[in-house]
Amino acid sequence: MRVLGIDPGFTRCGIGVVESLSGKKLRLVDFGIIRTDSKAPLQERLMSLDAALSDWIERVSPNAIAVERVFSQLNVRTAMATGQAAGVALLLAAKSGLPIALHTPTEVKAAVTGSGRADKAQVAQMVVKILGLKEAPKPVDTTDALALAICHHWRGSSSEALASAAKKERARLGKLKETNSRRSRSRN
Amino acid sequence: MRVLGIDPGFTRCGIGVVESLSGKKLRLVDFGIIRTDSKAPLQERLMSLDAALSDWIERVSPNAIAVERVFSQLNVRTAMATGQAAGVALLLAAKSGLPIALHTPTEVKAAVTGSGRADKAQVAQMVVKILGLKEAPKPVDTTDALALAICHHWRGSSSEALASAAKKERARLGKLKETNSRRSRSRN
Numbered sequence: 001m002r003v004l005g006i007d008p009g010f011t012r013c014g015i016g017v018v019e020s021l022s023g024k025k026l027r028l029v030d031f032g033i034i035r036t037d038s039k040a041p042l043q044e045r046l047m048s049l050d051a052a053l054s055d056w057i058e059r060v061s062p063n064a065i066a067v068e069r070v071f072s073q074l075n076v077r078t079a080m081a082t083g084q085a086a087g088v089a090l091l092l093a094a095k096s097g098l099p100i101a102l103h104t105p106t107e108v109k110a111a112v113t114g115s116g117r118a119d120k121a122q123v124a125q126m127v128v129k130i131l132g133l134k135e136a137p138k139p140v141d142t143t144d145a146l147a148l149a150i151c152h153h154w155r156g157s158s159s160e161a162l163a164s165a166a167k168k169e170r171a172r173l174g175k176l177k178e179t180n181s182r183r184s185r186s187r188n
Numbered sequence: 189m190r191v192l193g194i195d196p197g198f199t200r201c202g203i204g205v206v207e208s209l210s211g212k213k214l215r216l217v218d219f220g221i222i223r224t225d226s227k228a229p230l231q232e233r234l235m236s237l238d239a240a241l242s243d244w245i246e247r248v249s250p251n252a253i254a255v256e257r258v259f260s261q262l263n264v265r266t267a268m269a270t271g272q273a274a275g276v277a278l279l280l281a282a283k284s285g286l287p288i289a290l291h292t293p294t295e296v297k298a299a300v301t302g303s304g305r306a307d308k309a310q311v312a313q314m315v316v317k318i319l320g321l322k323e324a325p326k327p328v329d330t331t332d333a334l335a336l337a338i339c340h341h342w343r344g345s346s347s348e349a350l351a352s353a354a355k356k357e358r359a360r361l362g363k364l365k366e367t368n369s370r371r372s373r374s375r376n
Binding site: 042043044046047050069070079080081082083084085086087088090091093094095099100102 | 230231232234235238257258267268269270271272273274275276278279281282283287288290
């Protein structure tokens with residue numbers, strides 16, 4: 001099982017890929033940052049993010065996508081932008097037929113450190129320990145994305161339930177889409 | 189010039205299509221609501237919204253897409269969801285090669301009623317008057333989407349600048365995408 005964790009954003013989108021070995025042992029596959037030009041028009045940033053995420057999915061072939069669900073941002077303008085970036089990531093995952101899950105920062109911290117109130121440094125320390133790394137990957141968005149992927153692995157049973165639900169829904173959706181396109185054709 | 193206005197959301201996504209006739213005269217083309225099932229998994233809601241918006245774009249062939257930029261929502265959870273829905277709409281518009289613009293509710297109110305502090309009823313009244321309708325379309329999300337489309341028409345010069353910028357960017361983006369896919373191939 002291989003999980004692609006995404007800490008969504010247009011300026012810096014953190015990516016962390018973690019796979020499970022025997023038992024609860026986890027292994028780092030890859031990590032990185034997708035940046036889009038803050039001076040570029042929004043349509044370019046959206047398409048760059050979509051293309052780069054698509055490259056990642058193609059390259060690492062994950063079995064699931066985990067995206068950070070941000071509640072705590074007090075700045076609504078930032079929350080909207082983060083939401084737009086998350087929307088791009090989630091739609092891409094859905095179209096790729098991959099199960100998706102959203103985890104809150106508190107869930108991630110609790111899964112990785114045992115405390116939902118852990119600070120960034122504690123989370124980074126545990127990511128290093130769990131994945132057997134020499135030091136915390138930088139920038140911090142990549143560590144956040146790896147922590148998210150670890151969280152997704154360890155919330156296993158719920159993720160599996162989600163995957164199975166997603167599979168059912170994709171089957172249903174296939175039928176729905178057919179119906180929609182028939183409707184659309186008959187409308188014209 | 190035909191503008192598709194989108195008041196983004198998963199539960200109710202308002203759609204309003206307005207085209208310009210001679211001078212500043214505007215005409216209603218169509219309006220509607222896209223609903224996605226609140227009990228359905230997120231991936232289904234994302235794909236339903238994407239498919240339905242795609243149907244609208246295909247059917248009404250707009251020259252531009254206007255999406256409401258929400259700043260004022262105090263609930264960050266709602267702002268994130270609205271942001272995700274906006275992300276789906278904006279990415280689709282970008283992929284369709286259509287210029288996109290975001291207008292804030294204050295800009296919309298100011299464009300339609302002359303006052304950025306107008307209430308919903310005043311906006312609805314002006315939409316009815318401007319488009320020569322008998323009554324305000326319901327639910328209110330459709331009126332909001334129509335007001336957004338009207339705003340986009342009347343902020344003309346900036347929209348045209350945007351369209352021209354978007355055209356340039358699409359050309360640049362075409363090259364960028366080629367480079368990316370070459371990179372992706374060489375990486376495998």
